[in-house]
Amino acid sequence: MNYSSPLDFWLQSAAEAFGTPSYVYIASAIEHRAAALRAAFGDRFALSFAAKSNPNPAMLDFMRRHVEFLDVSSIGEFRTALAAGWLPERISFTGPGKRGFEIREAIEGGVGELILESVREAVLADEEARKLGLVQRVLIRVAPPSVPKGFGDQMAGRPSAFGIDWEVAAEEIPRIASLVNLRIVGLHIYSGTQCLKAEAICENYRNFLQIFGEIYEAGLPPPEKLVFGSGLGIPYHDGDLPLDLDAVAAGISIDLEAFTSQPRFTDTRLVLELGRYLVGEAGYFLTRVIAIKESRGVRMGICDGGMNNHLPASGHFGMVMHRNYAMHKVGGYGEPEKVNLVGPLCTSIDRLAIGAALPRIEEGDLIAIHNSGAYGLTASPIHFISHAPPSEVMVEADGLRDITYIRALPLAAH
Ligand SMILES: Cc1ncc(COP(=O)(O)O)c(C=O)c1O
Structure with a gap:
């Protein structure tokens, strides 16, 4: 040979x-990717690995040492993550169709945050937390009204199962805020994936900042965490040009700076949630x-x-x-x-x-x-x-x- x-x-x-x-997965390539993200964004973003992209237990264990958080989208992924050594408080749980038993097990298991995708889910979670005598930390997922062109898959900007539509957020967030066994500690947006255009990604993040800003102006207590669905894409096909990560970082840094210098966001942890860009x-x-x-x-x-x-x-x-x-x-x-x-x-x-x-x-x-x-x-x-x-x-x-x-x-x- x-x-x-x-x-x-x-x-x-x-x-x-x-x-x-x-x-076959090359561990050093994942380490280089994580290092490239840290080099581009400095400490502006913590990283959250989307388990759905590769839930192999050895991969989750590896990721435990390379990123701050893990996002799971089913109770199966939650169980695998715990077995792989993740502390539950470092795990968030997204997904538009969480069932009662999944919510209960996640809360009982000490999940860091439930990412609420609807008022229905919030009511279920509040009830389960009440039965357990707990107050559960939650983030609310918001679906923006638009997603810039250039994303391979869009989860917002049109009718979508994911999160609370921006158009009804002003009515629905206060309903969630009134549930006494939930504590809203932040917001989450994941509106599109697989984008290779730096400018489109920056525009998307600017939309997030605008939405985060407007929701917090309306009076929620300052957030601990704001999660940015990264959208960072990879060149799958011959002829695709790789994403210019430095251009993303350069294009968004002033906006991030301005955002985080507002008093209500100075203690907020910004989190980049991603899968394929790390391991694909x-x-x-x-x-x-x-x-x-x-x-x-x-x-x-x-x-x-x-x-x-x-x-x-x-x-x-x-x-x-x-x-x-x-x-x-x-x-x-x-x-x-x-x-x-x-x-x-x-x-x-x-x-x-x-x-x-x-x-x-x-x-x-x-x-x-x-x-x-x-x-x-x-x-x-x-x-x-x-x-x-x-x-x-x-x-x-x-x-x-x-x-x-x-x-x-x-x-x-x-
Ligand atoms: C909520 C959520 N988080 C993270 C991801 C990971 O996306 P990607 O692998 O494109 O980074 C997805 C992808 O569909 C998602 O829906």
Whole structure:
């Protein structure tokens, strides 16, 4: 094998040691990302990792040492986080469909803040806190009336399930404030994700500041925390330009300065909530070509893992049209030629690449799909057609670590 780079050495070694399909996460790449965020924003923002982007327990444990807070979106993620060593007070709980038992367990378990997405949820939480004889800290999630152009997915600026619409916030926030077993300690906005344009991100944050400012003018006690849904995107596809993080920091710093110098916000902790920007580019999905088919003039590589392991790369998660994820042939060199890569499933939508330009692909080759560290395994229909789930591997300073979370169900092979 030709190790054309240290990365390929690790990818090849991971495939040999733990098989394919598999996810490989490079720990140092996550550390660099966290360091880049700290360097760009200084101490203006604390960081909160969105567990939904990669809830592998080893990843959550790793994150415990690299970010201040964790945001979970189900009681399952909350339990995983506790088992991974997170203190409950460092955890927030978002999600538009929290059920009563989830709210109860989170409060009983000492969750730092419930992020309330509706008055209904507030009433439920107040009742559960009352039964437990507690006062629960909460943030209120607000859905802004607009989101600048350039976000891959929008959670506000149109009818949306997330948070309290800005248009009714003046009526609904006082109703929440009147609930005696809840203490509002801040606000939360997550209005859009996957943006690669620095100016759009700054404009979005300015909208947040405006909303935060107006809500606090109306008389809530000064906030302890204001959470900014980061929206920071990563370049998934060939031709995407990476986000200019320094331009985001430079473009928003004066506004942040002016905001935090107001007396009611001087003790407020600003928090950047994010997933993909921290872990997305640190992860690779490895799949092996198990067969080649020439079909009506098209060369196809049939791989051992497809959309069952990596729904986003197949184009069925937040994409209107399929665009190939960036990828490479591990240890591959030679003239690129067009190839379609498909997974092992019996459905024509199981496609990892259409017309990708890669060095000639042969049976046995290893393909690495980039940008797979966030929403790869966790957003995939792993049960479909009952193939074994992929292994997960962390590349650390002292070597490879098997962090496989979802183990294969033993097949009845007697
Ligand atoms: C409430 C909330 N927080 C955090 C995230 C993480 O977003 P990203 O991975 O794009 O940073 C999302 C994404 O949907 C979200 O809805």
